[in-house]
Amino acid sequence: MPTATTTPAALTIVWTNAPQTNAGSYSVTATVNDANYEGSASGTFTINKAPATVVLSNLTQTYTGSALMPTATTTPAALTIVWTNAPQTNAGSYSVTATVNDANYQGSASDTFVINKANQTITFAALVDKTFGNPDFTVSATGGGSGNAVTFAASGNCTVSGTTVHLTGAGSCTITASQSGNANYNAAADVARTFAIAKATPVIIWNNPADISYPTALSAIQLNAAANVAGSFVYAPASGTVLNAGNGQTLHVAFTPTDIANYNDASKDVTINVNKGTPVITWANPADTSYPTALNATQLNATANVAGSSVYTPPAGTLLSVGSGQTLHVNFTPADSLNYNNASKNVLINVIYNFTGFFRPVDNLPVLNITKAGSAVPVKFSLNGNQGLSIFAGGYPTSGTTACNSTDLYDYIDETVTAGGSSLSYDASANQYVYVWKTEKSWAGSCRQLVVKLSDGTYHRANFNFSK
The missing domain is CATH 2.60.40 (Immunoglobulin-like)
Incomplete structure (x- = not known):
């Protein structure tokens, strides 16, 4: 309350509108309350607001997507604060002021309120190992709050286009996932996933060869393996080997690819049957x-x-x-x-038959035998013993005309027999057959050839000139 001083001193005073507690301006009156004196005085009694201390904290925070503001602490405690330029949501730096809003206290504090960008993370699962030659495959990853697309980069024995990975060789491949930031998010930390790429194993195409016969040597006909990549073949047994006869014999090929960086060696077995040979x-x-x-x-x-x-x-x-x-x-x-x-x-x-020729009186070719037509000529020959009387082929002996040549050697038949027809007999004493050939008188003046075909299929001939 205010102070009142009296003259004379120490008179009792009675106050009107005083005392007061809260800050403000008050009209007050001091009246003398004394048996012997009177008097009064009026004036305005002002109680000013007390100073308060404001301390700011939590001035650096991280973006959350929600409104953020610093913390203000007052002395005396728990005074009401009015904020200028707070709260804020997006990342950035802001000048803020906290002012005491109280009937009895006053005070304020100003500072810079910083909302840092938030971090974001990429979820990118581990990749399984592959083998060179596997088909292209896709990768996927989940990014953070910026909503920006996750992009992929490749290093090692692979390439990536968009989300599609292509293997370029054996070894290893690293796919790195990245996501950029924005006004409120930092760029995500890259996530790298490395996987192994095994060498491919060539495919050997080689069927069991067809059976062969001993002593056929192995050749490209049997050793004809092919592979789906370039390379060289070594066979065991080698080309030129002659296998013994037997079924289910193993042929082996070892294949070395030209591209040893990306392909393993390979091998394959087939079986072959080797039949026994047939002697010629x-x-x-x-x-x-x-x-x-x-x-x-x-x-x-x-x-x-x-x-x-x-x-x-x-x-x-x-x-x-x-x-x-x-x-x-x-x-x-x-x-x-x-x-x-x-x-x-x-x-x-x-x-x-052991036919050695005609005997006398018949001369052998080329001599021309001259005899009388109609005579019976004994045609004698030997077959090295008695072979029976069925020695002639059917229809034989027979004769046919032939040209008479005056230059031919000739000889006269000096022996004929009397016979009514042709006949065959065997003369054991002479070891000879005798065929009595009964000629025709009508043959006079002509030449004929006697043809004797034996049952063994052989032919024996003699030429004759018939006179009257």
Whole structure:
């Protein structure tokens, strides 16, 4: 309250509108309250606001997307504050003032309120390992609050276009995810994911070869593997190897790619069946033999292209009867029975009569025999013994006209017989056959050739000139 002083001093005073507590201006009156004195005085009583202290804190904060403001602390405590330029939402620097709003106190404080940009993070899962040659694949990542797109960069043995990764070789690849910032967010920290790229294994295309027969050497026909990349092949066994006969034999190829940086070596096995070979028997039809010649090495002379032994049927020493196209057979057993089959072959042989020519009185070609037409000429010959009377082929002997040549050598038939017709007989004492050829009188003045075909298929001829 105000102070009142009296004259005389120390008089009792009675106040009107005083005392007061709160700051403000008040009309007050001091009146003397004394038995002997009176008096009063009026005036304006002013109570000024007390100073208050304001302290600002939390002046640096991070963007959250919500309104932010600093903290103000007053002395005395808990005074009401009115803010200038606060709160704020977006990142930046702001000049702010906190002013005491109180009936009895006054005071303020100013400073710079900073809202820093918020950090953002990228979620990018680890990438699985790959093998060179795998197809292109896509990657994805989730970014932070800026909403900006996550972009990808590649290093190592790969490239990236947008979100599509392409492998360029074996080794490793690093894909780095990035996200830019904006007014309220910092750029996200890059996230790198590294994965291994294994070498690819070449694909070898090689089927089981067709069966071969011993002694066929291995060649490009069997050793014909191919691969889906360039490179070189090494075969085991090598080309030129002759395998023994047997089924399911292993052929192996080792493949070395040209591009060893990106491809592994590779190998493959196939199997091949090697059939036993069949010996080649060389044996031509033997020359005709005359009865009674026994079979011998002249006829039984088969050879083979491999070592072995031969067994003939009929065997050497056999005396074949007269006949054409008789079968000779050989069974061949190779010495190398592991790799060769047995073999056999047939040939044909003609066994003919041992005809040595006509005997007197008939001369052999080219001599022209002169005789009288209608005579019976004894045609004599030997077949090395009595072979029976069925020695002529059907329809033979016969004769036919032939030209008479005055320059031919000739000889007269000096022996004829009396006969009513042609006939055949065997003269055991002379070891000869005698065919009585009854000629026709009508042949006078002509030349004819007598043709004797034996049952062995051979022909024997003599020329005749017939006189009257």
